[in-house]
Amino acid sequence: MQTFRSFAHVLAAGALAAGAAALAQAQDLPVVSIQSSTGPVAFAGVGYQRGIRLAVEEANARGGIHGRKINLVERDSGSDKGQAIHLVSQAIDRDRALLVLGPSTTTDGVAVAPVFNDKKTPSLSFATSDAVLKPGPWMMKFQQAPSAIAPLSARYALEKTSIRKVAFVYDRTNEGLIEYKNFFRDPFKAGGGTVVAEEAVVGSDANFLPLATKLKALDVDAVYISTYGEQAANIIVQLRQAGMPEKVRYIGTIAMVTQKFLSMAGAGAEGAIAVSDYVAGMDRPMNKAFEAGFKARWGVEPDNWAASAYSLAQVGLAALQAAGPDPTREAVREGFHKLRDVPIVVGSGLWNHKDRIPAYGAIVLTVKDGRFVAAP
Template identity: 45%
Template sequence: MNETRRHWLLATMAAAAAATAGTAGAQGAELTVGVFNATTGVYAFGGVPIQNAMRLAIEQANKQGLPGGARIKIVEGDTAGDKAQTITLINQFARRDNAILLLGPTTSVEAVSGAPVSNALQIPMISTSSSAEILDAGPWSFKVGAQATQTTGRLGRYAVEKLGVKRALMVFDQGNEGYIAQKNAMRDALKSSGAQILADEGIQASDSNFLPLATKIAAQDVDAVFIAAPAELSANFFIQLLQAGVSPKTRFMGPASLASQGFIKSGGKAVENAYVVADYAATSANPVNAAFTEAYKARYGTAPDNWAAMGYSTALIGIQAIRNAGPNPDRAKVRAELAKSNKVPVVIGDGLWTLDAGRQPSYGAAILQVKNGAFVSAP
């Protein structure tokens, strides 16, 4: 075989492989979707319920049926909260498994690293996280989480207007862009509402001994302490604040990462009365939420939390895009449908998820308080 013909054959084979990867559902039989979250490691408090809920939504979609009689095949992976593992899984799902859609990853740390890869491979990816950098990577990456100004900013205004907070202190995981954005949104909302910010204190997700910082905070006259960090770490931090002598009257606050049973379980009495802004309220009268709650309990033996709701909503958004793409969906068609998502029924916020012209999502948010070891709507 001459060199020219060999090159022609290789190019033809490569083109055929790419076409297969981009049109995994062309026969209407099996549509592969990659589902990958941090089911181990520091972010497993969110990754496990997210992954469980995504799996549940896809199982329900297969029972309900898809255009052309297609079924969704799930391929799953654990990012372990690691950037490199996230990138490896995206490549595997796109190249090896010929997936037409990716659901995940869990955090902004992973998603910001993975988004350029999904764009380079031209495979749509929907992360539960909220960092704007996910969108900056290109048109193939999406995020379900709203801008921090819409969610955490609301908590800041509530703290001043409803709770009378005048002096607050910020603590945040400085290695996570999402947490930094949440801290900034809380800080700005507090300041614009008239409160004084005493300090911004950066920590690491791997930290566990906070007594030096807690002692420093205890020496100050502070009305509220806000922390943007993983759930169990935040609970441990609040425990150490009280051990260091911070007044029990000090308001403990945090973003949606704290809206987890892991936060309450780890913090115990120390987090009683804490305030959290959440994407989801279990008490929502949304009929989609009632069915979701019942199905999740039946499938996993426990009530869904904020992260289960985020995972379920993310999957519902992806499934609707697949449905709207018609009986022969491919990656480009699914991406196009995602980009024009409008009023998709979900279980988070006010029950409807919509993108604006810049692909920024909106859906509303809830402010919760820990009462008697459970989250309730804040007064």
């Protein structure tokens, strides 16, 4: 009898502990991060996931949001649009997410936007194109559109360099990269520049020797490459192999600003121009703390993807804070619309938006001695 009572006591204690754990978990704020941690966009997705996790860990160490911890659930879309759609439905229906961060790309963001709006769940997207906002009010975005920052590199090319004749190579399957190309091209032409050629590729292309031979025969000062960074590096390597003159410079989008691009392109990257919203070493207290914290947590220096993700998480956490102590999905969405002057580590250091269109500034970079630095 004593044994039975002891066993019953253990069961009761275990049930109470399980109930307490379940209650504690229920009181946590569920946030799901869906990134491309593997696959062709992993160069960005890994940094995105690390930056978000660091921001959440720091917030939880400070006591969470209104005294409630953030329960961060991480999912990997594998850089696959179909998988991203599946994970979004899972985040909404199973994980009961108050807020979803991601996916990592414009293509995936546009694909999943109708799901978020149909199920009335807020998403803070990494998509650059404003097209992600069109399905409805539950889609929010952190990053500025190409229309806001691509003209900066066009202006720099016209005012600070001798570049006047440009050929374009762009990924025709990615809406954001197409917009980057267009929003460089149009102000460049309006300012007196000449477009010599526009050549389309797809993200899976790897053999660019025929394209390189064609471009080498043209009289150009620069080639604008609107593809992901690894593909841009491959194009530059093959252009140089085909005999493209060394005086020809290369211009790219924020997708070019990666360590992988620098290592793959090698000497061919020297002098390349790109527009970004982050460069290491900006003299701001939050940036210094972020860079030190990231290095301590992950053992590497943060890149622009990690900085963007850390900043996106700051905006997401601010929306949760604005939603009040007992947030609902609707309250998080409304909280987002109230946000002004959110401190971040990219751009000007302050994030703002008007009607879900973000604005926070950008920087023109160039490659010098194998590193991206602020352009002179």
